[in-house]
Amino acid sequence: MELRNLSNYFKYPQDIRRIIYTTNVIEGFHRQLRKVTETKGAFASENALLKLLFLAIQNISEKWTQPLRNWNQTVSQLAIFFEGRLQLELDVKG
Numbered sequence: 001m002e003l004r005n006l007s008n009y010f011k012y013p014q015d016i017r018r019i020i021y022t023t024n025v026i027e028g029f030h031r032q033l034r035k036v037t038e039t040k041g042a043f044a045s046e047n048a049l050l051k052l053l054f055l056a057i058q059n060i061s062e063k064w065t066q067p068l069r070n071w072n073q074t075v076s077q078l079a080i081f082f083e084g085r086l087q088l089e090l091d092v093k094g
Contacts, residue, residue, distance in 0.1 A: 012081060015074040032060050 009017060036056040043049040068074065079086050 013077050015070050016077055016081065019068075019074065029060060032056065 009020065012020070033053060033056055036052060037049070040052070043052070075086075
């Protein structure tokens with residue numbers, strides 16, 4: 001990473017930096033997909049693999065229940081730093 005890119009990284013608040021730099025969630029997701037595919041010796045077709053991955057993703061996403069820390073503040077900061085690029089859609093239930 002160039003020094004210029006690193007200095008750009010530190011211009012953001014800590015909550016935004018945490019989102020930019022966090023790879024643990026992605027690595028955990030990949031690990032769960034590998035666990036599903038490694039148990040199979042071979043797949044009958046590419047379509048069979050895609051179906052298995054689709055079902056695995058459905059099961060994995062059901063476990064994502066923990067909210068992100070300081071999410072409201074982080075979204076506000078993102079809206080300031082990336083003005084016009086962040087589309088906020090609020091689901092108002094009445």
